[in-house]
Amino acid sequence: MTNAHRDTLFVLIKSLSKSEKRQFKLYVGRLGVNTDAKFLALFNLLDKMRTYDERQILDSGIVKKSQLSNLKAHLYKQILVSLRLNPVNQNIRVQIREQLDFATILYQKGLYKQSLKILDKAKNFAIENEEKNVAYEIVELEKIIETQYITRSIPRRADELTTQAKELSAHNVMTSKLSNLSLQLYGMMLKVGYVRNDEDLKSVQDYFEAHLPAYDLDDLGFREKLWLYKAHLWYSFLTQDFLSSYKYASKWVDLFYENEEMIALNPVFFLKGNHYLLESLFFVKYSSQFKQTLERMEQQLSSPKFPQNDNITSLAFLYLNSNKLSLHFLEGTFDRGLYLVNIIEYGIKKHRDRIDEHHIMLLYYKIACLYFGNDDNKNCIVYLKKIISNKNLKMREDLMCFARVLSLVAHYEAGMDYHLEVQLKSTYKFLLKMNDLHAVQKEMIKFLRSLGDIYPSDLRNEFQKLYNELKKYENHPYEKRAFLYLDILSWLESHLQNKPVGQIIREKALAIKR
Numbered sequence: 001m002t003n004a005h006r007d008t009l010f011v012l013i014k015s016l017s018k019s020e021k022r023q024f025k026l027y028v029g030r031l032g033v034n035t036d037a038k039f040l041a042l043f044n045l046l047d048k049m050r051t052y053d054e055r056q057i058l059d060s061g062i063v064k065k066s067q068l069s070n071l072k073a074h075l076y077k078q079i080l081v082s083l084r085l086n087p088v089n090q091n092i093r094v095q096i097r098e099q100l101d102f103a104t105i106l107y108q109k110g111l112y113k114q115s116l117k118i119l120d121k122a123k124n125f126a127i128e129n130e131e132k133n134v135a136y137e138i139v140e141l142e143k144i145i146e147t148q149y150i151t152r153s154i155p156r157r158a159d160e161l162t163t164q165a166k167e168l169s170a171h172n173v174m175t176s177k178l179s180n181l182s183l184q185l186y187g188m189m190l191k192v193g194y195v196r197n198d199e200d201l202k203s204v205q206d207y208f209e210a211h212l213p214a215y216d217l218d219d220l221g222f223r224e225k226l227w228l229y230k231a232h233l234w235y236s237f238l239t240q241d242f243l244s245s246y247k248y249a250s251k252w253v254d255l256f257y258e259n260e261e262m263i264a265l266n267p268v269f270f271l272k273g274n275h276y277l278l279e280s281l282f283f284v285k286y287s288s289q290f291k292q293t294l295e296r297m298e299q300q301l302s303s304p305k306f307p308q309n310d311n312i313t314s315l316a317f318l319y320l321n322s323n324k325l326s327l328h329f330l331e332g333t334f335d336r337g338l339y340l341v342n343i344i345e346y347g348i349k350k351h352r353d354r355i356d357e358h359h360i361m362l363l364y365y366k367i368a369c370l371y372f373g374n375d376d377n378k379n380c381i382v383y384l385k386k387i388i389s390n391k392n393l394k395m396r397e398d399l400m401c402f403a404r405v406l407s408l409v410a411h412y413e414a415g416m417d418y419h420l421e422v423q424l425k426s427t428y429k430f431l432l433k434m435n436d437l438h439a440v441q442k443e444m445i446k447f448l449r450s451l452g453d454i455y456p457s458d459l460r461n462e463f464q465k466l467y468n469e470l471k472k473y474e475n476h477p478y479e480k481r482a483f484l485y486l487d488i489l490s491w492l493e494s495h496l497q498n499k500p501v502g503q504i505i506r507e508k509a510l511a512i513k514r
Helices: 008-015 018-028 038-048 056-060 065-085 092-108 112-127 132-146 154-192 198-211 223-240 242-258 261-265 267-284 287-302 312-331 339-351 357-373 377-388 397-413 420-431 438-454 456-471 479-485 488-497 500-511
Strands: none
Touching: 008 038, 008 065, 018 038, 018 065, 038 056, 038 065, 056 065, 065 397, 092 112, 092 132, 112 132, 154 198, 154 223, 198 223, 223 242, 242 261, 242 267, 242 438, 261 267, 261 397, 267 287, 267 312, 287 312, 287 357, 312 339, 312 357, 312 500, 339 357, 357 500, 377 397, 397 420, 397 438, 420 438, 438 456, 438 479, 456 488, 479 488, 488 500
16 A cells, blocks of 8 residues: 555645635536546546545545556646646746747648747846746757748857857856755755864855856856855854854845845745745844844745745745744743644645655654643653654754754653663664763763762762863853754753743843843
8 A cells, every 4th residue: 555645646636725726626527628638637536535545546436546646747747737837837937938939839740930920029038037047948949940931130149159058058057056065055055064073164154165167246146146045054053153154144135135036936946045044043043133023024925925835845844934933032032932843743744745744743842842832741742752763864863963962961850760770871872873972971971970979969060070070161162062953051040040941041131132
């Protein structure tokens, strides 16, 4: 039996809105012969199913097992054709492609003049909207047609098209180089997180410098600048230069506000830029600017001009709620953030097909931190277990490491220290395996391991010793990343001052504002 999350046809049908389903049935029913078509019967059956069940399909008598694969493929294609015809999906890229298709059909019929007229309009429209890849395709087709449609203007047209082809090709090559660099750096970030030592730093620096193409900023268009800022952003994140990441995330977002027509055309990149700007602001602890940026992003999302589709809805859920949690961390208002837990749990169920496992685990980690800040260590452990027990997570090794360290602390705080020694050994082995055992982690594990031998009267002195030791690493180029995931220093201060950890963080946030 196929899993519902793996059967692409079932997932596609379940993603359709009521209006899209209605349009599909109208599309199929345009010809009377289609009303009883097998693929429509299969569509209706799958639409009614809660989970994908191949046995139920075969028992329905709609199709034989040997024909099922072909019928599903045909139905999948017909749904996509129907969606393409939906006005909601008629964005600028689809419109340009449609004009290119029309021009190709006219060319094949030998109607060269009509084809060239459509191509010229489509090309100008593509260039205006920074769709240079398809603009290059259009120019190449124009060149083919011009060789068959002989006019007296052919010498001038040949020069014009050759120049356009060279310019568009140069822009596309630059975009490709910058996007390749950005993607590779993003991959490094997902795999291992921030650089851990001088060797990691040199490796990233060498890769960045070797693959960053020479450029003149004044010659770059919108899309090339976008990929350039992305590449610099990922490089800054990897090297833990958060002021630099703030700088390039700001350039990314400002690029959209300077070219507002691009927000509607590239809403996903707009949202991602705002998310990384918020993440950078969180790391540099600019809480007031963080709040302003988050409010501005919410305003854009609620604007009637902002595009709406399933993908954008899922990303909006992810980025808004993740950053709302971060705002409560910045301000130390953990108790006021608890309402988000139910919203996030519901949203994960609703959007699970469109949100990858990595981002779901990040949300769980943030929820765990929210409960930890509220001194609700048992619920903190519940969410950390979701991460630690996830065998499918192949990315963000640093997240997996710090989830285990926080779990140790939460077990100690909850008084659930009867299995602490076993957990300590397990965590130590995991960190060694990940090659991620650093000074902060070593000190934390050494402290937790020694708890059984410390007299209660000496506990405060031991907390002070650990605090003094860890304080040295707060601004260390590689060790400081430990404090990005878990505010260990505030936790220690809460024990030293006999205050809740949330109150300590809140007092720090107020002190920064003053």
